[in-house]
Amino acid sequence: MSETDVTNADLPADGPEPQVHGQRILLDGVTKRYPGQKAPAVDDITLEIPAGEIVMLVGPSGCGKTTTLKMINRLIEPSEGRILIGDEDVTHKDPDELRRHVGYVIQGAGLFPHLTVAKNIALVPRLLGWDKARIEARVTEMLELVNLEPDQYASRYPRELSGGQQQRVGVARALAADPPVLLMDEPFGAVDPITRQRLQDELLRLQEELRKTIVFVTHDFDEAVKLGDRIAILQVGSAIAQYDTPEAILANPANEFVEGFIGHGAALKQLTLTRVRDVDLHEAAVARVGDDPAQAVAAAEELGREHVIVLDGAGRPLRWLPLRALRRPDALTRVARDENLESVSLASTLNDALDEMLTSSHGVVVVTGRRGRYEGVVRIETVMEAMQGLQSPAHEAGRVTR
Amino acid sequence: MTPAFPVHRQGEKFRYWVIAQGASVSLWEFVQDRWSLLWFQGYQHVSLVIQSLIVATLLALVLACLSYRSSRVTSVALSASSVGLTFPSFALFGLLIAFIPNGVTVSVVALAFYGTLPILRNAVVGLARVDPGLVESARGMGMSRTATLLRLEIPLAWPVIITGIRISAQMLMGIAAIAAYASGPGLGSFIFSGLSRIGGANATNSAWAGTLAIVVLAVLLDLVLNLLGRLTTSRGIRV
Ligand SMILES: Nc1ncnc2c1ncn2[C@@H]1O[C@H](COP(=O)(O)OP(=O)(O)O)[C@@H](O)[C@H]1O
Ligand SMILES: [Mg+2]
Numbered sequence: 068m069s070e071t072d073v074t075n076a077d078l079p080a081d082g083p084e085p086q087v088h089g090q091r092i093l094l095d096g097v098t099k100r101y102p103g104q105k106a107p108a109v110d111d112i113t114l115e116i117p118a119g120e121i122v123m124l125v126g127p128s129g130c131g132k133t134t135t136l137k138m139i140n141r142l143i144e145p146s147e148g149r150i151l152i153g154d155e156d157v158t159h160k161d162p163d164e165l166r167r168h169v170g171y172v173i174q175g176a177g178l179f180p181h182l183t184v185a186k187n188i189a190l191v192p193r194l195l196g197w198d199k200a201r202i203e204a205r206v207t208e209m210l211e212l213v214n215l216e217p218d219q220y221a222s223r224y225p226r227e228l229s230g231g232q233q234q235r236v237g238v239a240r241a242l243a244a245d246p247p248v249l250l251m252d253e254p255f256g257a258v259d260p261i262t263r264q265r266l267q268d269e270l271l272r273l274q275e276e277l278r279k280t281i282v283f284v285t286h287d288f289d290e291a292v293k294l295g296d297r298i299a300i301l302q303v304g305s306a307i308a309q310y311d312t313p314e315a316i317l318a319n320p321a322n323e324f325v326e327g328f329i330g331h332g333a334a335l336k337q338l339t340l341t342r343v344r345d346v347d348l349h350e351a352a353v354a355r356v357g358d359d360p361a362q363a364v365a366a367a368e369e370l371g372r373e374h375v376i377v378l379d380g381a382g383r384p385l386r387w388l389p390l391r392a393l394r395r396p397d398a399l400t401r402v403a404r405d406e407n408l409e410s411v412s413l414a415s416t417l418n419d420a421l422d423e424m425l426t427s428s429h430g431v432v433v434v435t436g437r438r439g440r441y442e443g444v445v446r447i448e449t450v451m452e453a454m455q456g457l458q459s460p461a462h463e464a465g466r467v468t469r
Numbered sequence: 470m471t472p473a474f475p476v477h478r479q480g481e482k483f484r485y486w487v488i489a490q491g492a493s494v495s496l497w498e499f500v501q502d503r504w505s506l507l508w509f510q511g512y513q514h515v516s517l518v519i520q521s522l523i524v525a526t527l528l529a530l531v532l533a534c535l536s537y538r539s540s541r542v543t544s545v546a547l548s549a550s551s552v553g554l555t556f557p558s559f560a561l562f563g564l565l566i567a568f569i570p571n572g573v574t575v576s577v578v579a580l581a582f583y584g585t586l587p588i589l590r591n592a593v594v595g596l597a598r599v600d601p602g603l604v605e606s607a608r609g610m611g612m613s614r615t616a617t618l619l620r621l622e623i624p625l626a627w628p629v630i631i632t633g634i635r636i637s638a639q640m641l642m643g644i645a646a647i648a649a650y651a652s653g654p655g656l657g658s659f660i661f662s663g664l665s666r667i668g669g670a671n672a673t674n675s676a677w678a679g680t681l682a683i684v685v686l687a688v689l690l691d692l693v694l695n696l697l698g699r700l701t702t703s704r705g706i707r708v
Contacts, residue, residue: 142609167611177606181624181703191610224705240610 089280090153090247092116092139097148099134107146108134110304116297118247119278123291125328126301126308132284135305136250139282140169152248167194170249170279174256176237178225184210184236185221191244209239212273214439231262235269242277251283255290261426264411264419267294271414272437288328292317292339293416300325314340341453343420343434344413348443351376351431356385356402360393376433377402382440384408384433410435413442417453420445499674507659511682514655515690517648518641521577525584525641526634532585533592534618543593550586558583558644562651572652576645583644584637591633595626624703631698638694642687646679656682 093116099109109131116122124132137143139150141162149158157165178187185206192202210217213235225233234254241249255263271294274281285291291298292313300308300316302324309321317340320326352367352375354360367375367390377385377399386405392398409423410433423432424447436442500507536542558579565575599622607617623630649657659679666672699707 140609142605163611163613165611166609171606171609173602173606173609175602177602177609179603179607179621181705183705190612194611194616224703226705 088245088247088278089119091118091151092248092280092282093149093151094135094139095149095151097135097138097145097150099131099138099143100146107304109138109145110306111148112305112307114299114307114310116280116282118280120296121274121281121283121294123295123298124282124284124301125286125288125291125298126305127303127328128286130301130303131305132286132301133252135301136252136282136284139248139250140166140171142166142171167191167244168246168248170241170244170246172234172237172241172249172251172254174253175230176225176233176254178233178236178240180225183222183224184215184228187225187236188240188243190240195244205243209243210236211438212242212276213239213269215239229262230258231266234258234262234266238270238273242273242279247280249279249281251281253284253286256285261422263290264415264422268412268415268419270294272412275414276437288330289339289418293419300328338418338421338450338454339416341417342413343411343415343417343445346417346445346449346453348434349431349446349449351433351444353378353441354388354393354399355382356380356399358399360396360398363399364390364393376441376444378441379404381438383438384410384435384441408433411445412436417445417450421447421450424450494671494674496674496677499671500678503659503678507656507678507682510654510656510658510679511686514642514645514657514683515686517573517576517655518580518638518645518690521580521584521641521645522634522638524577524581525637526588528581529585529588529592529633530623530630532589533596534623537593537596540597543597546589546593550590553582553586558647559650562647566651572648573654575651576648576654579651580641580645580648584641587636587640588630588633591636592626592630595629595633596622598629599625625706628698628702628706628708631694631702635691635694635698638690639687642683642690646683656686 094112094114096111096113097109098107098111100107112135114122124135126132134143138145139152141157145158149156151157152169178184179190182190188206188209189202192205197205206221207217210220215232215235220228220232220236225236228236237254241251255266258266267290283294285294295313297310297312298316299310302308308328309316309325311321316325317329320329350370352363352370352372354363354366354375355378357380363375367373374387374389375393377388379385379402385402386408388398388402409426411420411423413434413436415434420432424430424445430447431444433444434442494502532546536546561579561582562575565579566572569575569578603621603625604617607621608614612620645655646657646660648655649661656679659682660676663672663674663676663679666675
């Protein structure tokens with residue numbers, strides 16, 4: 068039962084700090100030389116990744132990010148150096164055994180097309196010899212964790228899912244055996260920007276619950292700022308140009324290479340540093356499926372709102388409804404989910420919220436917390452205020468030319 | 470081809486007498502009269518083909534699994550497959566008879582040889598076409614090489630392999646006719662006995678009956694293999 072406790076859906080959002088389940092990773096003087104190449108692809112990297120944190124490896128294409136990552140699960144064997152997970156030197160461990168305890172997610176998810184979603188998620192637990200009932204329960208739990216209705220999705224095949232859904236199954240599969248460490252190689256590189264933003268939010272939400280040690284490769288600095296507890300900016304040969312928190316890197320780039328990588332408009336990037344949970348949310352008029360529409364209308368009018376947000380039984384937002392749609396007495400008996408409902412999570416950045424608002428017809432965007440439950444809304448004014456607050460110090464630093 | 474007198478109007482005994490004496494009858498009558506023999510030889514023919522096909526499939530899969538990881542070995546396997554198919558079957562049977570006394574064994578060996586080639590070709594191509602990203606994610610999850618092969622690569626290559634098996638089956642149905650030359654079983658005996666007596670009574674009937682039976686059985690076998698292919702291919706990758 069302890070396993071289900073870890074990801075308990077009913078943990079209060081402001082509950083006790085969840086336990087750290089990840090393990091520290093230490094790369095100790097690791098080098099990789101590919102045969103027939105003069106310069107090593109990874110040249111003597113030493114990097115400590117603290118337990119329970121997301122560390123982003125970011126750098127230009129070909130700088131050795133993937134090679135560095137794959138040496139951790141020994142898909143690529145290091146030429147020199149040691150790698151420790153926890154206190155264990157894994158450099159000489161049986162690689163298959165090692166990999167069963169290290170989650171691995173790649174671009175495009177790498178789902179097996181001939182297996183159903185459930186069977187895909189069950190792959191590692193099966194390799195570990197779990198019994199059937201335990202695997203089945205775990206598959207259901209994992210699907211819920213990544214917000215896919217188990218009844219609806221368990222028996223589908225990967226080709227019957229959207230790219231974003233496939234990627235979520237990829238994450239569920241990697242987490243199925245509850246590994247302390249998760250390796251992700253540009254996992255969201257192949258999806259459209261809106262889906263990417265949702266997947267990023269979801270990863271952050273999961274991480275709040277799970278506290279794994281995550282090593283995440285990307286070439287997108289914005290993604291690194293958004294997701295990373297720390298960022299390692301790499302140069303050719305996996306040479307570390309700077310390894311620090313996003314805030315510190317933005318405030319004090321270590322050298323020209325890092326400055327060049329951050330690019331211009333660092334002040335706007337600060338908007339990426341402010342999370343939705345850091346600003347005051349507003350209340351929208353709320354109704355639940357099964358409520359009396361007349362009461363919902365009355366409540367909305369009291370707040371002076373013309374739309375209500377309808378929540379499902381689990382408290383997840385379904386769609387906006389205008390008050391006139393609530394005239395019918397059965398208006399709230401059955402409400403279809405708006406698949407395109409603009410929403411961000413508490414972990415989203417104000418930048419994401421702004422993006423969503425620009426496509427929203429309401430000037431507000433719904434905020435969801437744990438398990439996709441409704442938390443409130445962000446208004447455009449809130450973002451504007453935050454922007455002004457952020458931009459003035461940046462002006463002083465002479466970074467913004469506008 | 471018209472019988473000299475209306476055989477079918479005569480009594481049964483007389484009819485057999487006429488056939489035994491070698492009077493020519495229509496193809497339809499010939500088939501009716503030899504029905505049980507035709508049926509028996511047809512059964513033997515299909516059975517020979519299926520047994521050889523099973524040997525060929527196993528052999529081809531083993532060879533493919535040994536060779537597909539190396540592009541050099543793969544290209545060798547592909548050329549060997551093309552060259553092997555140009556080897557005249559009649560010659561192969563002849564050569565094998567010199568070494569192997571048992572006619573049935575000769576037939577199985579020769580058919581397995583030919584049958585292996587198209588399956589090997591398709592299996593190698595099918596395995597090489599599996600997305601390397603998938604193989605990497607299998608390995609990344611801790612699946613061993615063997616597990617990756619058995620649970621990922623072969624299932625994904627299976628539709629292509631099954632196509633190879635079907636091609637092979639069609640080819641073997643034809644080549645198996647030559648097995649009669651090695652005194653192997655099958656419908657080839659109808660064709661051979663017909664062709665060797667050409668001009669004689671019912672010679673063409675015999676050759677035709679054997680040939681048509683092979684065609685019909687080949688179509689049936691293909692239907693069965695097609696169905697088998699669909700049943701053994703995951704819905705997730707069916708076209
Ligand atoms: N399997 C390989 N064999 C030889 N060279 C490789 C191999 N994989 C990567 N490289 C080389 O190593 C360097 C780093 O590659 P990689 O780690 O994939 O970079 P990144 O993920 O940062 O784009 C590149 O120059 C690349 O060409
Ligand atoms: Mg890469």
